[in-house]
Amino acid sequence: MREQIRVFWVALMFYTRIPCPKNTPHNPEFLNKATRFFPLIGWIVGGISFLAFWGSSQIWNFSFAVLISLAVGILVTGAFHEDGLADTFDGFGGGWNKEKILEIMKDSRIGTFGVIALLVFLSAKFLTLKAVLEKESHIAYQLFIFFTYHSLARLNAANIIFTSQYAREDEKSKAKPIAKNHGKTEILCVYLFGLVPLIFLSYWKVFCLLVLVPLLLLFFFAKRYFEKWIGGYTGDCLGAVEQLSECCVLLTFEAVWKFS
Numbered sequence: 001m002r003e004q005i006r007v008f009w010v011a012l013m014f015y016t017r018i019p020c021p022k023n024t025p026h027n028p029e030f031l032n033k034a035t036r037f038f039p040l041i042g043w044i045v046g047g048i049s050f051l052a053f054w055g056s057s058q059i060w061n062f063s064f065a066v067l068i069s070l071a072v073g074i075l076v077t078g079a080f081h082e083d084g085l086a087d088t089f090d091g092f093g094g095g096w097n098k099e100k101i102l103e104i105m106k107d108s109r110i111g112t113f114g115v116i117a118l119l120v121f122l123s124a125k126f127l128t129l130k131a132v133l134e135k136e137s138h139i140a141y142q143l144f145i146f147f148t149y150h151s152l153a154r155l156n157a158a159n160i161i162f163t164s165q166y167a168r169e170d171e172k173s174k175a176k177p178i179a180k181n182h183g184k185t186e187i188l189c190v191y192l193f194g195l196v197p198l199i200f201l202s203y204w205k206v207f208c209l210l211v212l213v214p215l216l217l218l219f220f221f222a223k224r225y226f227e228k229w230i231g232g233y234t235g236d237c238l239g240a241v242e243q244l245s246e247c248c249v250l251l252t253f254e255a256v257w258k259f260s
Helices: 002-015 028-057 062-077 080-094 098-106 112-134 139-163 184-201 206-230 235-259
Strands: none
Touching (some): 028 062, 028 139, 028 184, 062 080, 080 112, 112 139, 112 235, 139 184, 139 235, 184 206
């Protein structure tokens, strides 16, 4: 149990900017095991984002409260996944082979493709999250919307880790320890933490379970695309999949609530 707590702190330290104990180990083995808590981190980020939304909605208008929730989510993660989204679009948009794509993705500067991707997908998240939250004013429903879209997005990114290989050969890469072999414990925990919020949310709309279909399609497309061009994935690719999956979940929920 003590080791699991340490692994959790490592996951929290790596995936968020939330303060952790000073003695949290910087151990590559623990970072590899920390993948099991990736969707659980989604619960935490989603919960904090919900509190920001709920608190803001008591003071300001609904739209601004949604915007605040997204901003807080970005602050909590340090724009970790958004940075990956921008780098991925810059790399694949401007590169023509594996070496060039990886070189562009490693560049700390943001390019045209990255800016456009951030504008489009952040706007899509704002509009769809606002629409989905407006469907039901029950506080538990709104809380589980936040839990669900954050945890499912991280589950989809973890599926890339479990089924593909790391594309970079640089041993110093931050994401390299995550890419090493994972056991049944990691996979079981990821699916448990990833799917539980969706199961609870299905209490309001059973058809929301249909979200798994487009998520699966996105996973297969992203995996095949990354492997075709760079022979696997990078940490930036995982960030891009996470962000695209958030949009996918919210878009599907809006459609389900509209037509069911």
